[in-house]
């Protein structure tokens with residue numbers, strides 16, 4: 001049950017000072033709070049005996065007042081320490097979680113859904129923070145504080161009466177262990193359901209245009225209603241157990257009072273304790289009501305925190321399937337790229353997505369990759385990013401196996417324009433400067449000109465500072481592509497990868513961009529995949545893929561002479577171009 005505290009041991013060790021001070025003060029306050037009831041009991045006994053004077057009464061009142069002021073101050077300090085720790089652990093856990101996500105490879109994000117990850121990063125981390133703050137408070141109150149009050153009851157009043165009054169305590173313990181297990185299981189289910197719901201919201205909001213276009217609003221509402229119903233039912237299941245805590249404890253507290261009162265009065269009549277003793281005892285009894293509740297809260301909070309921490313750890317304990325090498329081989333320049341008999345399949349795929357792919361490219365050359373849709377063009381280009389565990393065969397850069405090159409180094413060479421544009425909800429300028437924030441305006445304009453985006457700039461409301469909206473919704477498809485190309489250009493990467501990056505621009509713009517690429521990237525390596533053969537005519541080597549195999553290879557001229565797929569495709573595109581008059 002307390003495994004959550006053990007698992008957070010690193011945090012408590014780190015914040016040793018904070019927690020030592022906080023907990024010691026909490027106990028000091030507990031002890032100080034014992035004195036006013038005893039003083040009051042003594043005062044009553046003096047009244048009963050008739051020995052009270054104005055002087056001694058003032059002494060009692062003065063002592064109680066001073067005590068209260070001290071308690072006030074100390075309580076402030078420990079509250080601050082304890083609940084400050086809660087905010088701190090929240091921040092630490094969240095940045096650890098986020099840093100972990102950053103090291104994860106695409107396969108991780110194929111398995112884990114965004115909504116659920118978000119639920120873990122917010123809801124679950126919040127629950128753990130509560131455990132660290134409020135949970136620690138209830139832990140101390142239900143153990144140390146409870147014992148201190150019980151000792152005071154025994155030593156300062158009567159052991160007999162104390163033992164009788166705590167008879168219902170074991171009952172609470174048994175009930176709490178029983179409820180605790182139920183809370184843990186039901187709460188885990190509720191949190192999972194919340195993650196699913198998050199995911200659904202995310203998908204509905206980002207897909208709203210398609211949902212509207214296909215008039216699927218009703219169906220989507222229905223799906224959402226179902227999933228909120230599920231979350232509701234699971235939270236209600238938690239609430240049903242939750243609701244048992246309070247009455248159970250109230251019942252036990254009531255029992256304690258009945259026992260204390262009947263037995264206490266009996267003892268007063270037998271002259272074993274004084275009336276003042278009984279008054280003090282009842283005040284102490286009032287003081288252990290909260291610790292008894294704290295036992296219940298403690299179990300509840302520990303179970304929730306434990307379940308949430310399990311969910312967080314499940315994510316942070318996944319190791320990336322492409323780990324950085326321990327001792328990378330230093331490579332100064334990616335002088336050549338060699339694929340030798342490379343066979344690769346995605347972790348979730350049942351067939352090879354690349355088979356026996358071999359080619360060599362020296363620095364400064366351009367590679368074209370063409371082929372039917374789904375033939376493996378993107379897969380081939382992505383091999384250079386080393387996002388997935390490598391398959392069979394050998395991928396070498398400057399004669400060093402790609403597995404032995406530090407990922408940071410590898411990625412620093414690459415400018416990658418993915419087939420799916422990724423823009424951030426920032427300005428055009430920030431999107432272009434993304435990987436290279438030192439870029440001057442002049443350099444930005446140069447990249448924009450190379451990507452043939454300068455004319456579009458005039459049509460945007462704020463030019464470079466236009467906000468592109470979430471995922472670039474306010475730009476056209478072709479504009480998004482060219483912003484992405486500018487982003488790749490700006491750092492002048494050693495290796496530029498354009499994955500079907502010109503698919504949404506017209507033929508004339510494409511020709512302009514290709515010309516610019518040839519000029520700007522003289523001496524640097526470029527890899528281009530495309531459906532429009534005109535984009536790779538100039539390449540030093542063109543590969544034609546089919547089903548992950550290379551079926552034809554050569555330069556544009558050689559491929560035309562082969563009279564194969566390339567020739568057929570080329571002729572068809574010529575006809576289309578003539579028809580459309582471009």
Ligand code: ATP
Pocket residue numbers: 110346347348349353371372373374375376377378379380419500
């Ligand atoms: P297009 O011209 O449409 O962009 P492509 O030639 O780039 O197609 P790839 O994206 O490389 O094709 O896909 C090759 C094959 O790999 C396809 O059959 C596809 O289903 C599969 N595939 C692609 N990505 C994944 C993935 N992440 N997990 C599993 N299979 C994948």
Ligand code: MG
Pocket residue numbers: 377378379419499500
């Ligand atoms: Mg592709």
